[in-house]
Amino acid sequence: MEQLTLHQTEVLIGEGLPDPLLPDRPGRSRVAILTQPAPTDIALGISGRLELQGLTTEVIGLPDREESKTLEVASSVYDVLSRFGLARTDTVVSVGGGSVSDLGGFVAGTWMRGVESVVVPTTLLGAVDASIGGKTGINVAGKNLVGVFWHPSRVAIDTAQIRKLPSFLIRDGMSESFKAGLIGDPELVDRIASEHLDTDLDFTIRRAIGVKTRIVASDALEVGERAHLNFGHTIGHALEYASTLTHGQAVSLGMVAASRISSKTLGFSSEDLVRGTLSALGLPVTVEGLNKDRVLNLLRRDKKRDAEGLRMVLLSEVGRPVLQHVSAEDVDEGLAAVGF
Numbered sequence: 001m002e003q004l005t006l007h008q009t010e011v012l013i014g015e016g017l018p019d020p021l022l023p024d025r026p027g028r029s030r031v032a033i034l035t036q037p038a039p040t041d042i043a044l045g046i047s048g049r050l051e052l053q054g055l056t057t058e059v060i061g062l063p064d065r066e067e068s069k070t071l072e073v074a075s076s077v078y079d080v081l082s083r084f085g086l087a088r089t090d091t092v093v094s095v096g097g098g099s100v101s102d103l104g105g106f107v108a109g110t111w112m113r114g115v116e117s118v119v120v121p122t123t124l125l126g127a128v129d130a131s132i133g134g135k136t137g138i139n140v141a142g143k144n145l146v147g148v149f150w151h152p153s154r155v156a157i158d159t160a161q162i163r164k165l166p167s168f169l170i171r172d173g174m175s176e177s178f179k180a181g182l183i184g185d186p187e188l189v190d191r192i193a194s195e196h197l198d199t200d201l202d203f204t205i206r207r208a209i210g211v212k213t214r215i216v217a218s219d220a221l222e223v224g225e226r227a228h229l230n231f232g233h234t235i236g237h238a239l240e241y242a243s244t245l246t247h248g249q250a251v252s253l254g255m256v257a258a259s260r261i262s263s264k265t266l267g268f269s270s271e272d273l274v275r276g277t278l279s280a281l282g283l284p285v286t287v288e289g290l291n292k293d294r295v296l297n298l299l300r301r302d303k304k305r306d307a308e309g310l311r312m313v314l315l316s317e318v319g320r321p322v323l324q325h326v327s328a329e330d331v332d333e334g335l336a337a338v339g340f
């Protein structure tokens, strides 16, 4: 079992879950386990193991995907925690994809002004991205607009379980893993560029998490370098909201667009490698049937826009991200690269 540490978070990566699953904590007697439909069996297994250790558990089923990230769902979970008697010394465990850890982390960070959060990510995207870095959130008035920074005490990743995921979930997570390589790990890029979906998942998870923990450790509250994690996400998010694309698919298109803008403005020489690798991973590199004006309107609301206009993360070379302003013509050229 490999261990990385970020802030107060131990990230444990291995075949199977660690035993005991939870870090030592005096006074803990109750554990609420939040989950979504697909990984419910994993949550029940965890519940059984914790009960054998003498803890009292409550498994709380959430709706699937973004439907769990609402104030109504948070409120219904608070009701259950209240009936269950979850106290300051107790623990909330989130078992599932990024939507469970976003909602579960938010509930943990706000219940009684904050109780211990432990995350067991069961998707590749959750493992390499959503569970790491302490951002939690729900969708109120817009995606992730309400949330708290709340670091889990432990993130436990079972690589054997992740390996068994359906391929569309692996592709989605590979999109973010490739992004991690592009902004901070050229060796990870080389591996994924040559081995595609055959790239060893343990290696991918460790290295992608390595990039994220390094960046988050240097800028926990996103005042500087942490913005680099948004490579591919400016245009990606706009495409995601304007379509039914998954997050990983939208980020793939966003990375193709950002790579084109990077070639044009910074002389980035690996645009073809980015496009070719994403395509070989089975991720989209062009899109049809979307309304360009709608996408441009969404870009006008981007959080990284300032008085001087839209800012995007670009690459001067693999492993060298830069946050800079882009012109309307640059954005046009980026969108043209994905078929607009």
Ligand SMILES: NC(=O)c1ccc[n+]([C@@H]2O[C@H](COP(=O)([O-])OP(=O)(O)OC[C@H]3O[C@@H](n4cnc5c(N)ncnc54)[C@H](O)[C@@H]3O)[C@@H](O)[C@H]2O)c1
Binding pocket: 036, 037, 038, 039, 064, 065, 066, 069, 096, 097, 098, 099, 100, 102, 122, 123, 124, 125, 126, 129, 130, 131, 132, 133, 134, 135, 136, 137, 144, 165, 166, 169, 172, 247
């Ligand atoms: N907080 C952060 O830093 C951060 C970073 C990236 C993404 N996110 C959030 O993460 C979410 C996306 O993550 P995701 O794709 O993991 O989300 P998700 O929770 O929506 O999961 C995607 C799908 O995987 C299924 N699934 C989960 N475990 C499974 C298993 N063991 N077997 C089969 N299917 C399984 C789920 O049921 C769901 O249908 C978004 O809400 C996004 O905003 C947060």
Ligand SMILES: [Zn+2]
Binding pocket: 129, 176, 233, 247, 251
């Ligand atoms: Zn993302």
